[in-house]
Amino acid sequence: MASLLHNDKSGFRAPSRHITTHDEEGVSKFVPEQNVSADATWQEFSPEVFSSLLWGTTTSPALMTNDADLKAYTSGTIKPSEIVTKNGTNMRLFDFAPGFKSEMHRTDSVDCSIVILGTIENQVDGGEVRVGKPGDVFIQRGTKHLWRNPSETEWTRMCFFVVAADPLVVGGKELEAITSVDSGLGDK
Numbered sequence: 541m542a543s544l545l546h547n548d549k550s551g552f553r554a555p556s557r558h559i560t561t562h563d564e565e566g567v568s569k570f571v572p573e574q575n576v577s578a579d580a581t582w583q584e585f586s587p588e589v590f591s592s593l594l595w596g597t598t599t600s601p602a603l604m605t606n607d608a609d610l611k612a613y614t615s616g617t618i619k620p621s622e623i624v625t626k627n628g629t630n631m632r633l634f635d636f637a638p639g640f641k642s643e644m645h646r647t648d649s650v651d652c653s654i655v656i657l658g659t660i661e662n663q664v665d666g667g668e669v670r671v672g673k674p675g676d677v678f679i680q681r682g683t684k685h686l687w688r689n690p691s692e693t694e695w696t697r698m699c700f701f702v703v704a705a706d707p708l709v710v711g712g713k714e715l716e717a718i719t720s721v722d723s724g725l726g727d728k
Contacts, residue, residue, distance in 0.1 A: 549590070549635075549637070549695070550590065550635040550637075550695035550697065551695065552635060552657060552695065552697050554579060554580075555580060555592070555594070555633065556578040556579065557576070557577075557578050557579075557580055557594055557595070558570060558578065559571040559576055559595070559610070561607055561610065571610065575610075575614065576610070576613070576614055580592040580593065580594050580633075581593070581620070583620045583621060585621075587637070588636065588637035588639075588640040589634065589635070589636060589637070589640060589642075590634070590635040591620070591632050591633065591634050591635075592632055592633045593618065593620040593630060593631075593632045594631045594632055594633060594699075595613065595630065595631045596612075596613055596618035596625050596628060596629060596630035596631070597609045597612065597613070597618075597625070597628045597629045597630075598612045598617055598618065598625060598626075598627065598628045599627055599628055600627065600628055600629050600703060600704060602628075602629070618630060623647055623649075623702060623719060624647050624648060624649045624702055624704050624717075625702070625704060626704055627704050628704055629701065629702060629703050629704070630700075630701075630702050631699070631700070631701045631702075632699070632700050632702075633656075633697060633698070633699055633700075634697070634698050634699075634700060635695055635696070635697050636658075636660065636687065636689040636695065636696045636697075636698070637689065637695060638689055638691045638692050638693050638694055638695060639689060639691070639692060640687070640688065640689045640696075641686065641687070641688040641689075642686045642687045642688070643686060644663075644665055644684055644685065644686045644718070645684065645685070645686065645718050645719050646682060646683065646684040646685070646715065646716070646717055646718045646719075647680075647682070647702070647717050647719060648682065648704065648705050648706065648707050648708070648717045649680075649682070649702050649703060649704050649705050650679070650680070650681055650682070650702075650703045650705055651678075651679070651680040651700055651701070651702050651703075652677065652678075652679055652700070652701045652702075652703075653677065653678045653679075653680070653698050653699065653700045653701075654675070654676070654677050654698065654699045655672040655673060655674050655675065655676045655677075655678075655696070655697075655698055656674060656697045656698060656699055657674060657695070657696065657697040658674070658689065658691060658694050658695055658696030658697060659671060659672065659673055659689070659690055659691060659694075659696060660672045660687055660688070660689060660690075660696050660698060661687070661688040661689075661690050662678050662685055662686075662687060663685060663686050663688065664683055664684065664685045665683075665684040665685070671690075681708075682705060682708035682715065684715075684718065
């Protein structure tokens with residue numbers, strides 16, 4: 541999986557991150573850019589899917605005392621290719637190429653996703669399809685689903701905030717997480 545500073549294929553602007561912390565007196569301030577670059581690194585999951593891990597934590601609730609969460613993030617503990625950070629959270633952007641369609645997948649997480657640019661279709665394994673446009677929100681609660689960019693010419697950008705969850709049990713049966721690099725959406 542290639543790392544790059546920006547996904548130039550989509551034509552979308554590269555986002556800047558502005559991360560806050562505190563000084564020794566408890567006064568709020570921004571983290572210096574030499575500690576965490578404002579430019580997030582992009583991962584090419586496939587020629588049709590690019591993702592940028594904007595932030596993540598290894599615990600939920602997050603441990604922020606003494607910048608523990610910041611240290612975990614900058615140490616590389618959180619893997620950019622993992623959609624779900626075990627016991628933690630992550631926030632990432634995804635850019636989907638025109639015509640992209642993921643495999644049907646399920647993660648042990650609650651995924652809050654916002655359509656920023658373009659249009660996306662979200663289909664659940666029961667067959668229902670919902671269309672999202674800029675500003676629309678999808679909340680995936682351990683459901684089996686796929687994403688599709690219905691446009692033949694325009695890329696779609698979405699922001700995902702993913703919170704790890706215990707495996708889901710329905711009708712006494714634990715539903716298995718189903719992810720694959722082949723889905724174009726990274727590792728389990």
